[in-house]
Amino acid sequence: MLKLSASTQEITEAISLLKQSLEARGAVEWDNDAGFRKRELTNYQENAQRLYQLLLQPMMALAPKTKLVTVIPDGPLNFVPFGALLSAAPSDPVEGSLGEWPFALRSLTFNYEFSVDLWADRNQREYNGGQQTLLVSPVQEKSR
Numbered sequence: 001m002l003k004l005s006a007s008t009q010e011i012t013e014a015i016s017l018l019k020q021s022l023e024a025r026g027a028v029e030w031d032n033d034a035g036f037r038k039r040e041l042t043n044y045q046e047n048a049q050r051l052y053q054l055l056l057q058p059m060m061a062l063a064p065k066t067k068l069v070t071v072i073p074d075g076p077l078n079f080v081p082f083g084a085l086l087s088a089a090p091s092d093p094v095e096g097s098l099g100e101w102p103f104a105l106r107s108l109t110f111n112y113e114f115s116v117d118l119w120a121d122r123n124q125r126e127y128n129g130g131q132q133t134l135l136v137s138p139v140q141e142k143s144r
Contacts, residue, residue: 006054014054015076018047022081045090045101052085052104070111070119082110 004011024030024040060066071082083105090101104110113119 004054004058011051011054012076014047014051015080017043018051019079021047022084045086048084048086049089051080052087055080056082056085056087056104056108066108068109068111070113072113072116072119083108 006014021040021044024036024043027036027040029036030040056069059069069082071077073080083103085104087102087104087107090097113122
């Protein structure tokens, strides 16, 4: 099991910032204000890369050959489009080059499950901690 170094609060704040970045696409200003669009694309890049660093990079450092990630989200993790996270900063952060951005889905396949029990049932076996499996679940920190 891998314990992330980021706190629950840090992850929750990063998720909130990413969500705001994604919602900007629906704003009226998106189509009418090039400066707004450029700022929001920059915010998205920063937020999507930050969440990748917090949630996926530690796993990739531990298991660099990982190609399939099963996500069992809880709380704010339900709002994270893992495939849309960025593994690095885009080399050319211009809107027209979105097809070249290093989205996580270019190197990873994401499966989503509602619970470990459902995941185990789907695989018709109990989880035994094998080396081919990586499960990520939230750990709630005690509030002070």
